[in-house]
Structure formats: structure tokens, C-alpha cells
Amino acid sequence: MACAITVSVVGERIDPARVFDAFDTSSADDDGAIAQFCGRCRGESGRLTALEIEHYPGMAEAQISSAASNAASRWPISRITVIHRHGKVHPGETIVMVLAASRHREAALEAVQYVMDYLKTDAPFWKREWLTDGTQGPWVEAKASDDKAHKRWEQP
Amino acid sequence: MACAITVSVVGERIDPARVFDAFDTSSADDDGAIAQFCGRCRGESGRLTALEIEHYPGMAEAQISSAASNAASRWPISRITVIHRHGKVHPGETIVMVLAASRHREAALEAVQYVMDYLKTDAPFWKREWLTDGTQGPWVEAKASDDKAHKRWEQP
């Protein structure tokens, strides 16, 4: 099954409603299911003023494309779109969006989950905190729970 | 954790981009994750002109609310919105949307999956096909795969 894959890494603010609308309105008649995930910058109860996201240009796009291709070979999805932000992102702004369309819900929902789990551990992005007092905070540490989430998709 | 639950059953066409935008823009700073599912009417490769969705007013809302409450007690989600259409729905139009916000992705994604699995088997809606030749087609039959999807959430 041919799957249309769209990947972008952007430095400008993402308008999530526009991304969703574009995906939704260009869906085929037989796309009975559209699953979507938006990851947003958290304010951490007022502690953060921003997250600054550094990335490895070229490799970031390549790793995301690879995740999307893996998803397309694993589930019968007709389209998958991934958009990831870099640069300074403020609380409430969108960091990442993953959208997948399929005939049935399981494929679309699982493909989105898979790509998110993959991105967390394998896409070359690094987040650093900017604090409300105006100072630069620490780099965000990788989470063991993300490694675990990634591993559940490994096939025997 | 208090969870804001919004449930609606509507006879008018759903504008999915508007529903998502309203949910997204009213998210709290600490909602790091928004998961969404849209179920759409399939054209079945041109065989269908519409699905007609009959529902049990009152009980439909109650069953969806019950699913949303279960999800809120099971996962740390801050908001969940479910909107379900009834009446004649044409290919490409939205039948159901489930949106959940949480700090982290697992809770939001699983809550959406749970509510969808529950709706398929426990919410009093019935679909009937309308065919491209203008005639009324059969009632859609319940799928064993939906029962199975529901059962996976049952706790021991």
C-alpha cells in the first residue's frame, strides 16, 4: 500500500489547527480514521519561559522520515505527516505533530504512537530549559521511560 | 486530578478543525500532550453515498460520559472531549472525535484509544448504509474485532 509521507523540521511557530485542517481536508474518501498527536511546550507551573530545541539539520529530517517509513511498512496507513519544531518554543506552543490516516482506527492510532516513541529516543533534537527568572536552565535529560516505550515496538 | 469532560451528540455536520482548535487553544500551560482521533464516513470506493446514524437520545450521551469518566479515572488526563454525530453523514464527514489532554503522551493517547474502543461496542448508535444507486443499504454489522478491542481494557 502506497503511503504518502510528509516530514518537516521548522524554525517558525507551528499552527496546529492549520496543520490538522490541511491533513483532514486532503484525506481520501476511504480514510475512515485520522489519528493525531500534538506535543506542546509545558510551562512547568510557571517555572519555564521557554524550551530551546537544538537539532542536527539533515539527520533530524532523515531520522523522522525513517520512523515514518517504518510505520508505513508496519501498518496499512495511507498518509503520515510529521512536523517538528526547533529553536525557542514557549509554553503552549507546539513542538511536534504526528498525523496518520487509515481505513481503520487501530492502524492510525498505533502508527502515531510508534512514531512518537521513536522520535523521543532516535531523532537528533535536544531540549534546554529557559527559566522564568530570565536565566538559561539545564539541558533536559533523556528519560528511561522513553527508552522503554521505544523498545516495546521491537520485533522479536 | 480533576478532569474537564465535555460530551456532545449532534445532528449537524462537525467541523473537525474547529473542534480541535477550540480544544487546543483552551489547553493549560502544563498540557504537554494532546491526542486526537477522528472517525470519518468512508465512501467504500464509491459504493456508499452516506451512512445514516440512528441513536438512543439520552442514553447515547450517558454512555459516552461514562466512557470519558472511566478514562479520567484511569489516566491522569486534564481534559477530554467527545463529539458524536447522528443523522445522515456523507463520505469524508466526521462521525466522531475524541480529544484528550495530559502532561504526557501515554495518558492522552491511551485515553483516546480507550474511549474509541468503548464507543464502538457500548454507545447506542447504529449505522445503516445508503448506496450510490440511491437505495437504502443494510445496517452495518457489529464487528468481533471491536468486542476484542474493548475487552483488552478490562482489568483483572
Added chain:
Amino acid sequence: MVSVKYFAWVRERVGMGEEDIALPASVETAGDFIDWLAARDDEFAFLNEQKLVVRVAADQQMVSLHDDIRGAAELAVFPPMTGG
């Protein structure tokens, strides 16, 4: 009197969407209710063979065939649900 609702193909086969019924005291469970409907007249006779297929709700809550439905103000009979 109990208000009884029918939906989807159950509604079509019985030829009505709702009716008020005075159930006899012998109808205690949802299963008794289906049996009683099926015996009532020809339009409802199909419920004999569909007894394990159709669903029953009492006061808008799903019930099993062995559940007690006495005292319910509203009963409903319908096919397996196909929403979502």
C-alpha cells in the same frame, strides 16, 4: 406502565419506535421481557431466535438477560451497537 423503545433493525421489524406496555408480574428479568415480547404477536416472534443477539437497556443502562428489570420506567431493545 413502562415505556419501551426499539432501535435500528429491531425497530424496523417490530414496526414501531416506542410503545407503552403494562408488563405482567411474571416478567422479572430482561430475558423474561424478551420472551414475553416474542410470544405477544407475530411481529415480535423473531426475538425468539435473536434473544442472544439483541441488547436490552433498563432506564438507559445496559442489562444482561438474567438481570432484574422490575421497576424500570424505560426499557429498550436494540441490535449490537455500531457507533464510533
Added chain:
Amino acid sequence: MVSVKYFAWVRERVGMGEEDIALPASVETAGDFIDWLAARDDEFAFLNEQKLVVRVAADQQMVSLHDDIRGAAELAVFPPMTGG
């Protein structure tokens, strides 16, 4: 010459984002590469203790410490990723 890139806190600790390096023939694997960098000067010495923490990419593909990196045009060293 190979182009070497550093990201995030690795970049900050080594004090540069990229450089061109002529690697000696003795550097065969990603692990050799980290050892060679760590021995090169004080700014890179922290890589001795971070060898199992940092990640290495060769031509924009993730590699393990035992993987052969000879012939790569671009190498990169960075912390565990925290995207998504």
C-alpha cells in the same frame, strides 16, 4: 579530513559546533574515535567518563561504539536525544 559536529552539552563542553579533523589510521571504530578525542586535549577529556553516555553518528546514521567508522565524511557526537 572528516567533518565533525558536536551538539547540545557536548558542543558546549568542547567549545565548538564543528571542526575538520584528519583522523589517524588507528581510529577504526566509533569507540576509537571517542578515545582519540578524549586524549587529544583537556576540553575533550570528559569524554572518557561519558563514553557510554554520548551517541555517535557517522554520515548521519547512528552507530555503536564497536561499529567501523572509517570512510565516513561526517561524524557527530552528542548527548542522548530529547526530541518529540
